[in-house]
Structure formats: structure tokens, C-alpha cells
Amino acid sequence: MTATIIDGKAYAQGLRARIAAAVGTLAGQGVTPGLAVVIVGEDPASQLYVKNKARQTVEVGMRSFEHTLPASTSEAELLALVATLNADPAVDGILVQLPLPKQIDAQKVIEAIDPAKDVDGFHPINAGRLMTGVPGLVSCTPLGCLLLAQSVRRDLSGLNAVVVGRSNIVGKPMAQLLIAQSCTVTVAHSRTRDLPAVCRNADLLVAAVGRPEMVRGDWIKPGAIVIDVGINRVPNPAAGEGKTRVVGDVAYAEAVKVASAITPVPGGVGPMTIACLLRNTLEAACLRRGLTMPQVDFASAS
Numbered sequence: 001m002t003a004t005i006i007d008g009k010a011y012a013q014g015l016r017a018r019i020a021a022a023v024g025t026l027a028g029q030g031v032t033p034g035l036a037v038v039i040v041g042e043d044p045a046s047q048l049y050v051k052n053k054a055r056q057t058v059e060v061g062m063r064s065f066e067h068t069l070p071a072s073t074s075e076a077e078l079l080a081l082v083a084t085l086n087a088d089p090a091v092d093g094i095l096v097q098l099p100l101p102k103q104i105d106a107q108k109v110i111e112a113i114d115p116a117k118d119v120d121g122f123h124p125i126n127a128g129r130l131m132t133g134v135p136g137l138v139s140c141t142p143l144g145c146l147l148l149a150q151s152v153r154r155d156l157s158g159l160n161a162v163v164v165g166r167s168n169i170v171g172k173p174m175a176q177l178l179i180a181q182s183c184t185v186t187v188a189h190s191r192t193r194d195l196p197a198v199c200r201n202a203d204l205l206v207a208a209v210g211r212p213e214m215v216r217g218d219w220i221k222p223g224a225i226v227i228d229v230g231i232n233r234v235p236n237p238a239a240g241e242g243k244t245r246v247v248g249d250v251a252y253a254e255a256v257k258v259a260s261a262i263t264p265v266p267g268g269v270g271p272m273t274i275a276c277l278l279r280n281t282l283e284a285a286c287l288r289r290g291l292t293m294p295q296v297d298f299a300s301a302s
């Protein structure tokens with residue numbers, strides 16, 4: 001068996017097209033959603049990622065506000081900027097890029113963001129809403145993973161889902177989303193005993209550990225759906241000295257022979273994370289104004 005490759009790049013493009021259409025409708029009502037992205041420090045990879053986000057934000061017809069602060073920024077200065085963005089009516093979504101320099105308490109910053117503008121879904125209010133089944137803003141990466149899994153199989157109910165990784169950003173919200181889809185969910189992590197055996201039980205496997213190619217082909221149940229969240233930059237000596245390539249948390253070449261469907265890296269979950277950020281910004285813009293959120297997640301256009 002060779003797995004179907006889940007084309008996250010194409011799915012994300014389709015999702016962005018539907019978001020753009022909805023933004024067009026909002027424009028007719030005099031509303032332009034705005035997304036503010038805050039980056040602290042000059043890390044070149046982060047800079048590029050922020051630039052891509054800004055470009056795609058403008059492409060769907062939203063306003064993009066970029067704030068690049070020096071790495072020496074104090075916690076008080078960042079909190080002051082967050083307060084300004086909370087109060088700015090042109091800003092519907094606020095993303096503070098993580099990780100933050102060590103002089104800044106990231107949790108304090110996350111909790112300072114207005115939950116109605118928390119398009120990352122990291123605020124405890126939104127995390128708690130997800131856990132309790134109350135509508136709210138959902139973390140972009142897990143939401144993107146769910147949409148990709150549902151692009152293969154719309155009804156996930158009854159499946160054994162294994163999430164490898166227990167971070168607040170991916171693993172935990174992913175588990176909550178899958179519980180809400182009536183999966184039987186196992187959250188595995190670095191201390192899990194016999195991780196390969198646990199993974200072999202998964203009809204749906206979500207790998208979010210941040211270890212290059214850790215999940216091997218023989219950890220995968222034949223016919224399983226595999227969602228690879230990892231984006232790991234590793235040396236690529238074949239391409240020349242000092243060259244790198246990006247690999248996931250799953251040994252793709254092995255897994256593709258066993259799974260029924262699998263996301264590639266790059267071109268899988270990553271592009272969906274950005275598309276879902278725009279989706280959440282649209283949602284925040286609608287909810288803040290008492291407008292109904294247009295249905296953008298499952299329409300057939302792509």
C-alpha cells in the first residue's frame with residue numbers, strides 16, 4: 001500500500017480562498033479584519049515566517065500590523081504594546097511570536113491578550129473553553145491538523161487517536177479537539193512506556209514531539225491516517241557541506257508504505273497553521289462585532 005499524500009499546501013490555499021471571499025463580504029459591510037503580529041528579537045527564520053504571514057494576511061484582504069521589537073525589550077514594554085493592541089479597534093487578532101527572550105514571562109504575556117483577540121488560542125480562557133466544549137478561538141496548528149484529518153475522513157468518531165506530544169500549543173489542544181470528534185484519545189509523551197506499541201494502536205496518529213523522524217514505519221498501524229506536526233531542520237550533507245533540509249517527526253519514506261494517508265513535511269501541517277490563523281482572525285472580527293462567522297472550513301472549493 002502507498003499512502004495518499006495529504007496536500008496541506010493545496011488545502012491551505014483553498015481555505016485562504018474561502019477566507020478571502022468571506023472577507024470580501026465583510027468589506028461590503030464596512031469591516032476589514034486586522035491581524036497584529038509581534039516579534040521580539042531578530043532571529044532570521046522567525047523574520048521570514050512573520051513576513052510570509054504578513055503577505056498572506058494582505059492577500060486575503062485583511063490588514064496586517066507588524067511590530068518588531070529588539071531582543072532587549074522588557075516584559076513591561078511588551079505588556080504595554082499588548083495593552084495598546086487590545087484597545088485598538090482596528091486590531092481583531094493578536095499573535096505574539098513564541099518563544100520570547102528569557103527576560104519575558106511568556107505566560108504573563110499570553111494572559112494579557114484580550115481572549116476575544118487571542119487568535120493563537122493560547123489564553124487560558126480559550127484553552128478552557130476548548131476543554132469544556134464552549135465555542136472559542138482554537139489553536140491554529142491543532143485546528144489545521146483536524147481539518148487535514150477530516151479531509152481524508154469527515155467522520156472521525158470511534159477512531160483510536162494517538163497524539164504524541166503533550167505541549168499546551170499542540171498536544172493538549174489536539175487531544176481536546178479529537179475528544180470533541182468522539183475519538184478515543186491517548187496522549188503519549190517522552191515517558192510513555194513502549195511508545196511503538198501505543199502508536200501501533202492508532203487509527204489516527206498525530207506526531208508533535210519535535211524529534212526528527214522519531215516515529216518509524218513499523219510503529220504505524222496499516223491503513224492509519226498520519227498527521228506529522230514536526231518541522232525539524234537537519235543537516236543534509238548530500239546537498240553539500242553546511243546544507244540543511246526540513247523533516248517531520250515521522251520517518252516519511254517508511255510511513256508512506258504503511259499508512260492510508262499522510263501529511264508531508266514541508267507542505268503539510270505548516271501551511272495549514274497560517275491559514276487557520278487567518279481563519280481565526282476572521283472569526284474574531286465577526287464575533288467582536290456580533291456577526292455570524294461564515295462557514296469556511298469544509299466548503300468544496302480548493
Ligand SMILES: Nc1nc(=O)c2c([nH]1)NC[C@@H]1CN(c3ccc(C(=O)N[C@@H](CCC(=O)O)C(=O)O)cc3)C=[N+]21
Pocket residue numbers: 049095096097098099120140231246265266267268269270271272273274
Ligand atoms: N505565537 C506563535 N504562534 C505560532 O503559530 C507559532 C509561533 N508563535 N512561533 C513559531 C511557530 C512555528 N510556526 C510555523 C507555522 C507555519 C510554518 C510553515 O508554513 N511551514 C512550511 C515551510 C517549512 C520550511 O520549509 O521551513 C511547511 O511546513 O510547509 C512553519 C512554522 C508557527 N509558530
Ligand SMILES: [Mg+2]
Pocket residue numbers: 008264265266267268269270271
Ligand atoms: Mg508541514
